[in-house]
Amino acid sequence: MDFGGAVREVIIATEEVKPGDIVLVHAGAVIGKVRREELLDSLKMYKEMSVELAVSSGIPREEAERQAEEYISYWLNWLGEKRDG
Amino acid sequence: MGAATTDLIERVFRENAELANSLKRIIWRYAEEVSEKLGHEIKIMNFCGTHEWTTVHFGIRSLMPPSVELVAGPGCPVCITPAYYIDKAVELALDGVTVYAFGDAYRLPSVRPVKGARSLSEAKALGGSIEVVYSFLDAIKSAKNGEGVFFGIGFETTAPSYAVPLHAGIVPPSLKFMSILRLTPPAAVYAIEKAVEKGLTPVQGIIAPGHVSTVTGAKPWAALSERFGIPAVISGFEPIDLLISVARILKMLKEGEARLEVEYTRAVTWEGNVAAMKRVNEVFEVRDAAWRGLGFIPDSGWELNGRYRGYDAFEEYGIEPLTPEKWKYDLPPSCRCAEVTLGLAKPTDCPMFMKACTPGKPWGPCMVSMEGTCAVWAKFGGGGLAEDVARDLGLV
Numbered sequence: 355m356d357f358g359g360a361v362r363e364v365i366i367a368t369e370e371v372k373p374g375d376i377v378l379v380h381a382g383a384v385i386g387k388v389r390r391e392e393l394l395d396s397l398k399m400y401k402e403m404s405v406e407l408a409v410s411s412g413i414p415r416e417e418a419e420r421q422a423e424e425y426i427s428y429w430l431n432w433l434g435e436k437r438d439g
Numbered sequence: 440m441g442a443a444t445t446d447l448i449e450r451v452f453r454e455n456a457e458l459a460n461s462l463k464r465i466i467w468r469y470a471e472e473v474s475e476k477l478g479h480e481i482k483i484m485n486f487c488g489t490h491e492w493t494t495v496h497f498g499i500r501s502l503m504p505p506s507v508e509l510v511a512g513p514g515c516p517v518c519i520t521p522a523y524y525i526d527k528a529v530e531l532a533l534d535g536v537t538v539y540a541f542g543d544a545y546r547l548p549s550v551r552p553v554k555g556a557r558s559l560s561e562a563k564a565l566g567g568s569i570e571v572v573y574s575f576l577d578a579i580k581s582a583k584n585g586e587g588v589f590f591g592i593g594f595e596t597t598a599p600s601y602a603v604p605l606h607a608g609i610v611p612p613s614l615k616f617m618s619i620l621r622l623t624p625p626a627a628v629y630a631i632e633k634a635v636e637k638g639l640t641p642v643q644g645i646i647a648p649g650h651v652s653t654v655t656g657a658k659p660w661a662a663l664s665e666r667f668g669i670p671a672v673i674s675g676f677e678p679i680d681l682l683i684s685v686a687r688i689l690k691m692l693k694e695g696e697a698r699l700e701v702e703y704t705r706a707v708t709w710e711g712n713v714a715a716m717k718r719v720n721e722v723f724e725v726r727d728a729a730w731r732g733l734g735f736i737p738d739s740g741w742e743l744n745g746r747y748r749g750y751d752a753f754e755e756y757g758i759e760p761l762t763p764e765k766w767k768y769d770l771p772p773s774c775r776c777a778e779v780t781l782g783l784a785k786p787t788d789c790p791m792f793m794k795a796c797t798p799g800k801p802w803g804p805c806m807v808s809m810e811g812t813c814a815v816w817a818k819f820g821g822g823g824l825a826e827d828v829a830r831d832l833g834l835v
Contacts, residue, residue, distance in 0.1 A: 364574070364576070365574070365575075365576055365600055365604060367599035367600060367603045367712065367714070367715040376445065378650060378706055380596045380600065380650055381541070381573075381574050381596070381597045381600045382576045382577065383575075383597075383599050383600035385600075385650065385653055385654050385715060386706050386712055387706075388444060388705050389704070390444055390705075393444065393704075395705070396675070396680065396683050396702045396705075399687055399702060400458070400462065400686075403462075403465045403686055404465065406690075407464065407465050407468055429447065429450075432450075
């Protein structure tokens with residue numbers, strides 16, 4: 355397990371861990387994985403609230419949604435580029 | 440590929456002033472409506488020392504409107520470890536049994552000295568046999584050739600690191616285990632009920648722990664949300680995670696909703712780490728347990744169960760277990776750690792904070808552990824010092 359440079363032995367306390375996975379380690383045990391597919395789900399929570407705020411400030415819903423979507427897509431694309439590049 | 444993900448997490452959830460400001464605006468808007476409806480301030484409590492760390496380290500409180508109060512609840516396993524177990528471990532160490540402990544447990548002070556030592560670190564200075572380890576695995580490797588006892592503190596996040604090796608049969612028979620594991624939801628219930636009992640502002644929202652939930656799943660926190668009829672959000676540990684979580688709690692309060700949401704979707708699922716919890720439930724069983732400064736809370740601790748009692752340090756060394764009848768109040772004089780742990784008092788309410796009790800010379804447990812509220816406030820200015828300075832400089 356590579357802790358950003360320091361390599362240590364750890365206990366695997368979860369299923370299906372493979373090389374390349376980013377894992378969560380606590381007290382020397384792997385307790386979970388960082389789930390890449392869900393990585394930006396919390397931004398969807400943000401988007402919902404941001405649109406609500408924009409709409410209540412008088413911005414048309416379509417425009418508010420478009421702006422928020424653009425913001426999230428920026429990060430999704432960024433992640434995509436790094437994956438392929 | 441891994442580097443890109445961690446990079447992304449930092450750029451989106453940490454180094455992101457634009458998003459932080461946007462969330463601040465959202466929080467202020469929701470809070471205005473909610474506090475009008477409630478008629479009092481909005482108390483949101485966290486249950487994890489690391490969430491408090493993030494809150495203080497990134498100045499999250501300075502982004503909140505005056506009507507929102509972020510309070511640190513019980514979230515520090517070292518802080519709530521009864522002094523009784525420190526005393527027993529000190530005795531063992533001075534009797535020549537090697538005691539293995541994590542770094543912060545090593546410094547944890549008891550109430551009065553046992554054979555001249557008030558902590559494992561003092562016992563070591565007196566010739567006691569103690570090894571500080573990073574993990575149970577370290578102790579397993581080290582103990583192959585001698586008697587040893589592992590000082591087994593922790594919450595649900597740590598329990599798998601004990602249960603998996605015990606179940607796998609890789610723990611040498613000579614290494615015994617002193618189980619001081621505790622469960623977080625019972626302490627959360629206790630803290631929330633205490634606030635009501637004391638006539639304080641009730642807890643209106645829960646920031647639920649992220650890595651405890653990675654192990655247990657979201658289920659137990661949904662139960663808490665339902666029990667008290669308040670919103671709960673399981674949050675990640677970056678500042679943006681916390682801001683999103685606070686905003687979601689306020690949104691639910693505005694809409695009169697009380698349910699659980701998972702903000703920390705990249706780590707937490709509804710079911711949690713089923714494999715790890717299976718092992719934990721095979722090796723340990725839930726019992727009533729003592730919490731430092733508080734006494735016994737029902738069904739709040741884990742003890743080794745039948746098949747694994749051979750590893751039990753109490754049985755091996757003839758140590759009587761702690762019972763409600765034997766429990767005595769176990770904080771040093773004037774220490775307010777129990778109230779701080781429960782979110783009933785702030786570190787700055789304690790007369791010893793940063794005077795007689797500092798990170799360099801801790802008087803009570805809340806100042807010893809990196810996850811203790813007092814230690815976090817002491818090291819990163821959680822007492823509003825930054826705000827005072829900003830005010831003096833005319834920046835706010």
